[in-house]
């Protein structure tokens with residue numbers, strides 16, 4: 026029908042559909058550990074439709090996710106299209122499988138057409154093929170117009186689009202988790218008709234879960250699942266015939282009741298007729314079709330089971346038609362005649378650990394058409410469970426154990442191997458990310474401008490000296506009756522020094538509020554009306570003169586009379602520091618002024634400690650300048666954390682991650698695409714932050730601007746990596762927010778952004794500070810900004826190296842966490 030020429034060709038057609046053996050899967054740990062799959066066996070013949078039925082929570086989705094390789098069994102085996110998931114033979118992940126997870130697994134911001142185009146790019150399909158499939162599937166699934174955004178569709182419409190995504194690249198194997206939920210009966214029928222046609226005409230294998238038991242009548246086989254295993258695995262016709270019911274629901278109910286009242290014996294075996302009937306695909310093409318799946322071709326009645334041990338017989342009961350289990354066969358007579366089959370052997374290793382030798386001559390009466398897999402039935406895979414493949418053509422016994430171990434070793438080594446990203450998939454992901462970003466332009470602009478906005482707020486709000494602070498002035502020197510009033514002379518006149526001093530107080534910082542009495546001024550301070558009181562004694566000017574002339578012989582009375590008494594509200598440290606500084610500066614200016622007016626050297630009145638020109642920085646550098654490097658890095662770092670942390674979580678929750686990974690997308694490609702996307706945004710954000718800080722608010726950067734930008738971008742990447750780590754650890758956005766916010770304050774407080782690390786009381790706390798990802802980078806940027814240092818100096822290159830190290834550590838940890846989570850459920 027459609028020319029799917031670009032899909033990778035499978036060189037060796039597989040004869041197998043899906044085979045699951047003795048699958049065990051648990052979730053949780055300790056007392057909360059619960060077993061979801063409990064020794065489950067499943068056989069799906071290639072080219073058939075397999076309906077997996079079972080109550081909610083019985084483990085269907087878990088089983089499917091293990092089949093598609095998104096989870097792994099605790100023990101047991103799964104072969105998909107001839108190989109374990111994750112191996113090239115299985116085609117998983119990759120275009121040979123179409124997976125529709127239970128979640129929607131669609132991008133809401135995309136139109137229907139864009140959705141298919143995206144997956145088309147992932148599969149590297151030609152645009153003409155994608156368009157023709159879109160047209161075809163739109164009709165088949167009665168999809169809304171393809172320009173409609175997915176997020177605007179109804180739930181049922183969205184599920185149909187999700188179904189179309191699983192179908193459209195015409196995969197060999199379709200794994201559909203409840204595709205017909207929310208779909209009306211007519212459409213359900215056309216979906217099933219399509220699946221039947223796909224399996225009949227094109228030999229596609231379909232595994233489908235559904236809650237509508239009766240619709241599974243169209244399946245070739247049904248697996249009825251309960252308590253983590255299959256109660257029955259049979260064609261619907263046989264099930265109905267054997268149990269004599271009209272509906273599958275009744276059959277299922279019956280099986281459940283049997284299972285529930287402790288009849289552990291498999292219902293199929295109890296029903297004698299099941300021993301006599303094998304599951305044979307009902308549609309003619311299956312009988313003729315040659316899609317060999319050995320599991321389906323034998324009923325138990327075809328095998329001589331006389332030598333099967335008691336334990337094995339239990340297994341046989343669980344595998345009434347698909348498998349035969351044998352205790353270590355020593356004679357060819359124990360093996361089936363004619364046909365193909367999976368033969369499970371219960372054998373032990375020899376004393377020296379070697380495996381018993383089987384070769385084709387052991388079974389020469391067995392007319393093999395294809396491969397025979399000989400399994401041991403032992404429970405412990407590593408010790409006694411082995412798989413043999415006997416290859417008829419060369420008549421040698423190939424130890425699949427070794428082969429499998431090699432395969433699993435390869436798998437294991439793949440686990441932590443960084444696969445080289447594919448160009449076309451990375452390009453598709455990057456394209457998708459940018460489309461998602463720019464679709465919501467309002468939100469994008471907000472996020473894009475947010476760092477510059479934060480930088481502006483920081484520069485405006487932090488580090489400026491407080492202004493317009495009210496101070497009470499109680500000047501007892503004033504007495505108009507005695508002519509003691511303020512004049513504004515600049516001469517060398519020793520008169521009303523109090524007024525002359527007050528003229529030098531910075532009016533922008535201090536508002537002078539005259540009070541008549543000291544008590545009322547102190548009361549005003551207590552009431553919070555003023556920040557303090559500046560008090561001059563009645564003979565202030567005279568006492569200063571006496572003190573100057575008496576020098577070291579000045580009396581205590583003179584000293585007290587000549588002082589400017591300041592009573593302050595010290596409750597606000599920053600304000601009181603500024604007030605003290607301004608009052609001291611005013612006094613210095615006052616003495617300089619009077620000395621100059623009287624022809625003395627103005628600086629003669631200064632204290633001898635003199636700060637000459639600084640080596641680095643300015644004498645009057647502000648707190649804003651101290652904080653700016655830290656703030657720049659913090660803003661960029663945490664915006665990157667916030668943007669990235671949600672990415673995986675929403676993709677994982679919506680099933681998009683699973684769908685992409687099953688489609689063949691690599692985790693490294695997803696990471697890379699997000700890094701490219703976020704980094705591009707980060708470039709713009711960083712540029713705006715620097716313009717804002719340096720050009721608008723005049724924060725000085727003495728060093729190389731490019732170096733400063735480079736350090737900032739590194740910290741942005743560091744934030745992204747941390748965001749990825751957070752999102753790979755957390756299951757929900759809420760927990761990601763908690764973790765991100767939880768890390769925000771310790772970073773802010775411990776990284777030397779607000780206060781110098783040298784102020785920390787103990788060495789362990791300093792060590793803790795330096796173990797954070799931002800501390801060295803902040804020191805590096807501060808050195809570039811304030812000292813003008815270059816990358817050749819340790820303070821700078823250490824920041825660069827440590828930031829780079831953190832990026833790799835956190836990205837590596839993210840990949841490890843993703844892998845570990847896959848294996849732990």
Ligand SMILES: Nc1ncnc2c1ncn2[C@@H]1O[C@H](COP(=O)(O)OP(=O)(O)OP(=O)(O)O)[C@@H](O)[C@H]1O
Pocket residue numbers: 052053061079080081082083084085086087088127850
């Ligand atoms: N990640 C997980 N951690 C812990 N328990 C889980 C996890 N995933 C699934 N489970 C539990 O495993 C059991 C089987 O879940 P699963 O989703 O496989 O069932 P299901 O048969 O597909 O159900 P439904 O038909 O409702 O989709 C449930 O009890 C579920 O709560």
